[in-house]
Amino acid sequence: MIATYNKKKAEKDHVPALLIERGIRPTRQRLVLATLLFDGMHKHVTAEDVLAMVRRRRERVSLATVYNTLHQFTKCGLLNEVNVDQARSYFDTNVSAHYHFYDEETGKLTDIPLDSIQTECLPSAPDGRLVSRVDVTIRLKKKEVEA
Amino acid sequence: MIATYNKKKAEKDHVPALLIERGIRPTRQRLVLATLLFDGMHKHVTAEDVLAMVRRRRERVSLATVYNTLHQFTKCGLLNEVNVDQARSYFDTNVSAHYHFYDEETGKLTDIPLDSIQTECLPSAPDGRLVSRVDVTIRLKKKEVEA
């Protein structure tokens, strides 16, 4: 959460560079999405969220392109996909190691800084596998008791 | 994983009791599913997996009923839903506290006993919320390097 991030400069320099240095062509659509997503604030977004942000800015990117681009950004490490709800995909602009609160009622995701959790004693990966990622999700429910 | 579980006895006594004591009517379909799922071996299944098991046994339960029943069983604590892949829902017959390896290539889930992981220092739930569950998934990829 870098509150005093210079957004204008980010748009002019960092964003195209971000794509180019990962071998992604900085097309108009990709720049729109990268500018919206990588503004210095961490976000958890769905494809529909992104489309809504695009339209709020009076830009035009199709839903198909939003999906394609989110997956490209994920593949090259600019985004993380978060699996908490089978019904929809969340993408996290915070790609550093951290975990999540997931509010089952509202569907809201919140970051938990890594140092709040102790994860030294993780078992090692079996046979010919490598650990790709460790996902920790603390699912939250209403305080009212019910099962 | 209770290898020497007496399946015949389970079918005759435990399975209907399992449903009745949770206020679920032991209909033919529910008994078929409960018998398949709660045979003493822990399983990670999708709705399609369950339907395939049903047919292998020459039983008849519709896909809609499989879904309804899996959700009922989940609601009353007989199953746990596992969120690892946005494309499909997995249900876990092991409802005790434990975590998972998820093989991103094969889609296979494997249990990790709780004591392999150290989770004392979890942050507490915010505001008016309670922790519903803590999900820990260690995602595995092929050993071959590729980002």
Added chain:
DNA sequence: GTGTTTGCAAAGTGTTTGCAATTTA
């Protein structure tokens, strides 16, 4: 110019639902 990317609409996937017929207690 040439290969890449886009947008649309159509297809696909897993899941849920409406409702008449069936089953359970």
Added chain:
DNA sequence: TAAATTGCAAACACTTTGCAAACAC
């Protein structure tokens, strides 16, 4: 028999795909 449950098929929500037009280098 009254209420709950089932099965089918249609509806659904989200996501992916095929392909012609537009674009980037």
